[in-house]
Amino acid sequence: MKRSVTGPEIERLIQLLARLPGLGPRSARRAALALVKKREQLLVPLAAALGTVAESVRVCSTCGNVDTSDPCTICTDPKRDPSVIVVVEDVADLWALERAGAVDARYHVLGGTLSALDGIGPDDLRIGQLVERAADPAVKEVIIAVNATVEGQTTAHYITDQLEGTGVAISRLAHGVPVGGELDYLDEGTLSAAIRQRRPF
Amino acid sequence: MKRSVTGPEIERLIQLLARLPGLGPRSARRAALALVKKREQLLVPLAAALGTVAESVRVCSTCGNVDTSDPCTICTDPKRDPSVIVVVEDVADLWALERAGAVDARYHVLGGTLSALDGIGPDDLRIGQLVERAADPAVKEVIIAVNATVEGQTTAHYITDQLEGTGVAISRLAHGVPVGGELDYLDEGTLSAAIRQRRPF
Numbered sequence: 001m002k003r004s005v006t007g008p009e010i011e012r013l014i015q016l017l018a019r020l021p022g023l024g025p026r027s028a029r030r031a032a033l034a035l036v037k038k039r040e041q042l043l044v045p046l047a048a049a050l051g052t053v054a055e056s057v058r059v060c061s062t063c064g065n066v067d068t069s070d071p072c073t074i075c076t077d078p079k080r081d082p083s084v085i086v087v088v089e090d091v092a093d094l095w096a097l098e099r100a101g102a103v104d105a106r107y108h109v110l111g112g113t114l115s116a117l118d119g120i121g122p123d124d125l126r127i128g129q130l131v132e133r134a135a136d137p138a139v140k141e142v143i144i145a146v147n148a149t150v151e152g153q154t155t156a157h158y159i160t161d162q163l164e165g166t167g168v169a170i171s172r173l174a175h176g177v178p179v180g181g182e183l184d185y186l187d188e189g190t191l192s193a194a195i196r197q198r199r200p201f
Numbered sequence: 202m203k204r205s206v207t208g209p210e211i212e213r214l215i216q217l218l219a220r221l222p223g224l225g226p227r228s229a230r231r232a233a234l235a236l237v238k239k240r241e242q243l244l245v246p247l248a249a250a251l252g253t254v255a256e257s258v259r260v261c262s263t264c265g266n267v268d269t270s271d272p273c274t275i276c277t278d279p280k281r282d283p284s285v286i287v288v289v290e291d292v293a294d295l296w297a298l299e300r301a302g303a304v305d306a307r308y309h310v311l312g313g314t315l316s317a318l319d320g321i322g323p324d325d326l327r328i329g330q331l332v333e334r335a336a337d338p339a340v341k342e343v344i345i346a347v348n349a350t351v352e353g354q355t356t357a358h359y360i361t362d363q364l365e366g367t368g369v370a371i372s373r374l375a376h377g378v379p380v381g382g383e384l385d386y387l388d389e390g391t392l393s394a395a396i397r398q399r400r401p402f
Contacts, residue, residue, distance in 0.1 A: 005299040007269035009257055013250045019243060020224075020232040027223035029300075033293055034222050035251070036258045036267045042220060043258070047251035049214045050236070054244045056210055057237045066237045068208035092234055098206040099230075 010036065062133070064109030064126045066091050074098075074106060081105045083140040085133060087159065089113055089147060097145065105143070108133065113151035114158055125155070127162060134166045141169040148175065211237065263334070265310030265327045267292050275299075275307060282306045284341040286334060288360065290314055290348060298346065306344070309334065314352035315359055326356070328363060335367045342370040349376065 004011065010032060018028035035043040053068065060072035067073055074080065074094075084105035088094050094107045110125045122128075134142055144159060146152035160170055175193035177186060186194075205212065211233060219229035236244040254269065261273035268274055275281065275295075285306035289295050295308045311326045323329075335343055345360060347353035361371055376394035378387060387395075 004274055005296060006267075007257070007274055009250070009253050009269045013247075013254050016243065016247045016250050021235050022228035022232055023221075023223055029296060030293070031221040031223055033267075033296060036254060037292065039255060039258055042217065043251060043255045046214075046217045047248060047255050049210070049217050050244060050248035050251060052210045053214050053237060054240060054248050056208070057240055057244070066207075066234075068210045073205055073208050091238065092231070095206060095230060095234060 062129075063107050064091075064111055064129075065094060065107060079104075082138050084143060085130070085139060085141070086143045086145050087130060088145050089152065089155075093145065093147075103143070108142075110146070110155065113146065113149070113155040115151050122158065122162075127159060130159065131162050131166065134163055134168050139168055141171060144170065144172045148173075263330075264308050265292075265312055265330075266295060266308060280305075283339050285344060286331070286340055286342070287344045287346050288331060289346050290353065290356075294346065294348075304344070309343075311347070311356065314347065314350075314356040316352050323359065323363075328360060331360065332363050332367065335364055335369050340369055342372060345371065345373045349374075 013035070014025075014028050014032045017023055017031050018025045020028075023031060035046065056068040057066060058068070058070045059066055060070050060075055062071045062075045065072040065074060069076070081104055084103070085108050086094075086097065086103055086105050087108045087110060088097065089110050089112060091109055094109060097103060097107075108126065108130045110127065110130075112120055112125055114120060114122065114125065130142075133139060142159075142163060144156045146156050156172060163170055174197065175190065176197060177183065177190065177194045183191065214236070215226075215229050215233045218224055218232050219226045221229075224232060236247065257269040258267060259269070259271045260267055261271050261276055263272045263276045266273040266275060270277070282305055285304070286309050287295075287298065287304055287306050288309045288311060289298065290311050290313060292310055295310060298304060298308075309327065309331045311328065311331075313321055313326055315321055315323065315326065331343075334340060343360075343364060345357045347357050357373060364371055375398065376391065377398060378384065378391065378395045384392065
């Protein structure tokens with residue numbers, strides 16, 4: 001836009017909103033407009049909520065999750081099975097598994113994957129802490145739930161090596177046909193894995 | 202979700218973000234995650250920007266636009282043609298016209314349309330102020346850019362009546378085929394209008 005339509009404060013707000021995933025420049029403008037039009041109901045509460053989170057957000061020193069308390073809500077939840085640790089690459093993956101209600105365990109967030117290309121080695125990930133946690137006799141199983149990418153699988157193999165000798169059972173996610181998926185659209189690797197790992201009806 | 206994955210502060214942030222247009226519960230969760238992961242680059246600046254806007258946002262007493270100054274950025278822009286006032290229903294319409302760079306004039310935001318059903322009468326809209334502004338000898342034309350809905354057109358007729366005697370030229374937006382639009386998909390009213398208001402090639 002050549003001319004400024006609003007004051008610099010609102011333009012800055014639009015720019016920042018546009019950096020949120022899911023919002024582009026146009027939808028950020030709509031969001032900003034909704035905010036300024038609903039000052040009391042939306043703008044002020046959102047500013048306060050962001051301020052509170054900005055002050056209290058921290059990385060859980062146990063599992064690497066991001067939360068407003070340390071240890072995080074999940075690590076301190078007494079109802080979760082303390083014998084299983086689910087290893088994920090990123091907090092987003094943790095949230096995805098929780099959304100699915102897939103598992104009732106604790107997590108360990110690696111913070112990425114091993115990548116020679118990006119210069120990310122074992123010391124850049126939370127692998128040492130995982131080995132420490134797995135040494136706890138209460139832990140019986142580690143589920144490696146990393147992405148099914150080359151980097152993810154390399155990382156999974158490395159972790160498996162590191163956990164050898166701790167005595168925990170190590171498992172990984174099943175490969176196969178996504179629920180609701182059509183065979184015609186799946187790649188050969190997935191189809192082969194689905195056949196190889198077929199299960200009795 | 203049955204169990205809480207994060208502390209109440211982040212849950213509250215997700216709820217508020219989900220109320221922004223363009224974000225649903227799922228994308229609000231992704232946005233919240235992006236915010237907590239980018240505390241310094243995104244979360245803190247956005248909290249500050251929202252706070253600043255919350256403190257400074259006001260309705261322009263001249264035109265009804267929402268901005269951080271009163272009179273607003275547009276009303277105080279010396280480069281705009283002071284002889285033309287574009288009447289719109291809502292600030293969103295003003296922003297849309299500005300995005301298009303459609304006109305280099307000032308605006309007047311009504312704040313809605315006349316609606317017997319919703320109990321919105323002339324006194325609930327900024328029509329009196331428009332008549333006052335139009336009485337200024339510097340104003341030569343009022344462009345009524347309300348929506349092409351029944352309520353919009355009713356409001357347009359009412360405004361035309363009120364402006365009678367002020368001596369300003371009153372115009373309204375052209376009806377016709379949208380640029381890039383296909384005739385096959387257009388309604389009869391639009392097609393009839395486009396034929397009636399046909400122009401020499």
